[in-house]
Amino acid sequence: MKEKIFSRRIALVALILFALLRPALPQGNPARTTHASSPASAGRDARLWREALRIHRSAIVIDGHNDITTPMTNDNYDLGGDPPAPYRTSLARLKKGGMTGEFFSLYVRPWYVEHGGAARRTLDMIDSVYRAIERHPNDLLFATSAADIRRAKQQGKVAALMGIEGGQAIENSLATLREFYRLGVRYMTLTWNNTNDWADAARGEHIHHGLTDFGKEVVREMNRLGMLVDVAHVSDETMRDALDTSKVPIIASHSSARALNDHPRNIPDDLLRRIARNGGIVMVNFYQVFIDPNAAQPNRERSAQLKAQEDEIEARLKNDPERIAEEEDRLEAQHPLPPTPISVLIDHIDHIVKVAGIDHVGLGADFDGAVDMPEGARDVSDLPNITYELLKRGYSERDVRKILGENFLRVFGEVEAYARRNGGRVSGQGSLRRIPPPMVNR
Numbered sequence: 191m192k193e194k195i196f197s198r199r200i201a202l203v204a205l206i207l208f209a210l211l212r213p214a215l216p217q218g219n220p221a222r223t224t225h226a227s228s229p230a231s232a233g234r235d236a237r238l239w240r241e242a243l244r245i246h247r248s249a250i251v252i253d254g255h256n257d258i259t260t261p262m263t264n265d266n267y268d269l270g271g272d273p274p275a276p277y278r279t280s281l282a283r284l285k286k287g288g289m290t291g292e293f294f295s296l297y298v299r300p301w302y303v304e305h306g307g308a309a310r311r312t313l314d315m316i317d318s319v320y321r322a323i324e325r326h327p328n329d330l331l332f333a334t335s336a337a338d339i340r341r342a343k344q345q346g347k348v349a350a351l352m353g354i355e356g357g358q359a360i361e362n363s364l365a366t367l368r369e370f371y372r373l374g375v376r377y378m379t380l381t382w383n384n385t386n387d388w389a390d391a392a393r394g395e396h397i398h399h400g401l402t403d404f405g406k407e408v409v410r411e412m413n414r415l416g417m418l419v420d421v422a423h424v425s426d427e428t429m430r431d432a433l434d435t436s437k438v439p440i441i442a443s444h445s446s447a448r449a450l451n452d453h454p455r456n457i458p459d460d461l462l463r464r465i466a467r468n469g470g471i472v473m474v475n476f477y478q479v480f481i482d483p484n485a486a487q488p489n490r491e492r493s494a495q496l497k498a499q500e501d502e503i504e505a506r507l508k509n510d511p512e513r514i515a516e517e518e519d520r521l522e523a524q525h526p527l528p529p530t531p532i533s534v535l536i537d538h539i540d541h542i543v544k545v546a547g548i549d550h551v552g553l554g555a556d557f558d559g560a561v562d563m564p565e566g567a568r569d570v571s572d573l574p575n576i577t578y579e580l581l582k583r584g585y586s587e588r589d590v591r592k593i594l595g596e597n598f599l600r601v602f603g604e605v606e607a608y609a610r611r612n613g614g615r616v617s618g619q620g621s622l623r624r625i626p627p628p629m630v631n632r
């Protein structure tokens with residue numbers, strides 16, 4: 191009894207002391223503060239930061255891959271508002287990040303191959319991008335060319351571009367590929383993590399050992415149309431075949447360097463050199479698990495820890511792959527990986543510059559596709575930090591501009607020029623070839 195009264199008195203004194211000292215303490219939850227604002231701002235050189243902002247604001251800034259399109263499609267998320275957790279892209283943040291051109295990803299889950307509807311899913315996602323542009327005509331510009339991106343910059347708007355993620359979207363038909371081009375799609379990632387009927391994926395079964403004959407025809411038709419060939423997600427063999435087949439520079443819309451982290455989604459040095467010889471560009475992915483070797487073990491532990499909960503989600507929502515993904519993203523966001531410093535991300539840019547050259551690197555963050563992002567590069571609004579870090583490492587203004595967007599514009603321009611030289615018509619001499627649609631298990 192006595193002890194209780196005593197401890198209560200101590201508690202009261204502590205409370206009064208805390209109340210008195212409180213104004214001296216930093217406001218808000220310190221853990222959240224580190225998360226929300228960039229840790230890069232701590233100890234930042236003020237002069238260099240001003241220089242970074244000047245360059246960044248005047249530069250063309252292009253991001254190769256953003257998956258906010260998924261909640262835009264599933265939840266009618268309006269970019270003008272706050273994104274539903276755990277997603278982070280909004281118009282306000284795109285502007286804060288100085289974004290000139292954003293590729294809205296049309297990501298088609300393998301579920302749509304197994305159950306049918308891959309092309310319809312792609313159309314639904316395209317519709318969500320059109321709706322966003324129509325809702326926000328003063329902020330977004332519908333963009334299908336390098337010239338459109340430069341026009342968006344002049345008008346102070348964000349160029350909204352579209353890229354298909356997963357060749358299964360065309361349901362094995364070159365005519366469907368052309369329809370997507372007509373609707374404004376300007377790149378296609380040949381695979382996602384699943385191997386499709388004509389291309390092996392890095393993380394899928396290696397059954398074709400690269401591209402099949404039809405896969406090579408897909409690449410040639412993309413060249414003819416002026417659609418960028420994207421080798422993110424594909425196997426090394428598929429990447430080699432795409433490089434052998436493509437008549438124009440290719441892109442890796444969201445991939446990093448394997449020499450720094452041995453992950454199949456990253457690109458090995460010999461292929462970085464081949465992409466350089468091809469004139470293409472590797473747009474660096476920010477995802478912690480891809481860039482940071484120290485993230486692998488915590489990621490495995492987290493998967494084991496969350497397995498039972500994820501199994502429950504998958505059992506409960508088994509016919510709704512979109513909800514499963516959203517709930518799992520939310521769950522993972524509640525169990526973040528230990529932080530990765532932004533320097534680890536810059537190391538990947540540095541490495542690709544050293545191996546492939548300054549003309550062959552860009553940014554493809556993978557925001558809202560991957561949940562775990564490095565400190566100071568957590569969402570689109572953080573992009574000026576990249577410019578600051580590059581300047582800190584001694585990159586010139588010219589080189590920084592290349593990385594931020596000029597390299598991509600060069601590649602896009604070359605791809606457009608090839609298509610123009612070849613008649614510049616969508617139908618043109620296009621192949622009518624199609625192979626049977628994917629087998630559907632119903």
Ligand SMILES: [Zn+2]
Pocket residue numbers: 355423444559
């Ligand atoms: Zn991806």
